[in-house]
Amino acid sequence: MSVLAFVGGQAGLAGLAGHAGLRWAHAEFGGEQVRAGGSRRQGTGVLRGVPVTSVRAARLSMVLAERNAEQALVPALAPRRKKGRLSIEFDAILQDADEAAALKPPLPDADKYRWARGGYSQLERSLAVWSVFGTILFKNQLIGRKWTYIGGYSDEKKSKRLTDLGVYCREQILNLGPTFIKLGQLFSARADILPREIVDELAFLQDKVPAYSFARVKQLIEDELEEPLHILFEYVDPVPLAAASLGQVHRARLHTGDEVVIKVQRPGLKRLFDLDLSALLLVAKYLQNSRKFGGQGKDWVGIYEECAKILNEEIDYYNEAANADRFRELFKDTKWVRIPRVYSEYSTSRVITLQYVxxxxxxxxxxxxxxxxxxxxxxxxxxxxxxxQILQFGFFHADSHPGNISVGPGEVLYYYDFGMMGSLNGNVKEALVDMLIAIVDKDAQRVVDLMIQLGALTNVTDRGPIRRAVQYFLDNITSKPLREQTVGAIGDDLYEIARDKPFRIPATFSFVLRAFSILEGVQKTLDPEFKFAEVATPYGLELFDARKRFLSSMSSAADGGGARGLIRRFRNETVRALPQVLSVPTRIDRIDRTLEKLELGDIKLNSRSSETDRLLRTQTELVQNNNVLYVAGVLSLLSTQTYTLSNGDVTMTAIPAAAALILGMYWLKRLDTIQRDPFKRS
Ligand SMILES: Nc1ncnc2c1ncn2[C@@H]1O[C@H](COP(=O)(O)OP(=O)(O)OP(=O)(O)O)[C@@H](O)[C@H]1O
Incomplete structure (x- = not known):
């Protein structure tokens, strides 16, 4: 294995450390030690023995420190965490695809993973899922309990514990297999649902899993296409081009001489998905009903359904073939984009054959x-x-890691992997443009209304806090010129607002945000001067104009003669009010329905006062805690009784006495917490 180059650099490594929330990052290369301190975005620190080969290399490592980009850019980089230190062991930064293939880290041993061996039962899978989930819940409980922090609670300690929990999740996801690897990847874009520390860890999730044998590949192709392999193909490369969690890709040649790739789904995948998804539905229902997680207003069953739909679509290769065809058709006039052709006569729901590009x-x-x-x-x-894809076609590649785009002669872009595509229909695109207008106007109320229309807000009883959070976001986001904003940063702010509030960013938008923020990272590597906003502005303006033209044409139909100024003003007002006017019938209808429901007693009026809520909660906790004291009292009475009745037998007395003591201490501790900090806890 030849070592080609080493990418290092104080800033990059420090950024990596900062990104991982560590004080120091530590890398080993050929026995040499590289160490640098980190802060969130940049770092200072000492650097020893850094064999940096070029300035470009150093810059690359800076970009690697950006969230998400790291895993995607350097497959060989496998960060490990040990006792709070991030240690990165890697041999080389790969120089081209062939060398990359040769230098790929060895795939994990298939025997290491129970799921790779097949033959699982529902009970076995449910137990595996629940034991991991139970451990996560337990660890999460501890993170929320301030008294479990030795030496006192601090935000840094909490963040460190969350990162450790993220590492645990990542490791367990690999043990649980394909369904969870894909879910982990989906959640790595969902900082609106999970804490940022966990999401960051999930972004490290490697999709590299053991390849299965060529004998099984051959069997699967023959079963699916119902012909012997040599009749179907002139040649099939037994060494896979890529092995991912759901399937593996082999190069092949048809008898016509056409060079193709065959993507073959992992055997037993559908059954594993079904077992896992039924276990996960119970997990989602548990979260929904739990006071802590469901109480935040998150629609867990809805999130489950959204994920299950995406996963089921991704394992149906008919769906992938249809997506590829549609994508190819949409790009047919764009000479600088190439989408591989699907050979449908060599494709089924579990095997897909594509032109080799x-x-x-x-x-x-x-x-x-x-x-x-x-x-x-x-x-x-x-x-x-x-x-x-997003603004013109309304149909976009939602699995946008850089591994899925490559470049050919003439700077032509090739896209791969069409299993996960997002759709935005006309209404959604219009609502997005309206949203853009509302953002520019800093109209938080309108933004919230549009979010409801787009399905981004669920179970809202009290819009006040959301409107205020959105207003805060709008005031801050538009204080900087648009060209200085990055989509990644805007997305981060949005996620920050969404967390702990009863809304979730619909999966489609989270894919759009993820796609842009990953690509932004890659584009910065390709061209450090690159400004996304400059490319985006003409597209945004075109849509903006189209919407305005539409509204003006509606209003000009109502134009007559008379004083011009007055008419212009009237028209402008009409244009402004048009969306409201157009929605009047719907509103009247809605009022009607609401009144009807009120008459029927179907509507409960929810009136909330956060102050009384808090006091009530404190009161309830005090009452609950007093119950503990009663039980402790009963136990201590019992111990004295036992002592008398057993003629001074200490062993019989000790058990209730010890239990009374423990409960007594617990009561004191709780009382202290409730009284000391009743408002903060609520
Ligand atoms: N038509 C093609 N021509 C050349 N190489 C291809 C083609 N299709 C796929 N590949 C190669 O195989 C790799 C894996 O393909 P693809 O992403 O479709 O598989 P996958 O199982 O869906 O993987 P993942 O889920 O990790 O994205 C691609 O990154 C690319 O390197």
Missing amino acids: PGIKISDIAALDRAGLDKRLIARRTAESYLM
């Missing part, structure tokens, strides 16, 4: 340089192709 991964900077490709143009084209 090899290229250089957009993240493989060294190989792009060697091929003499224009990185600036590539950065621009990736951004533009995404904007076209």
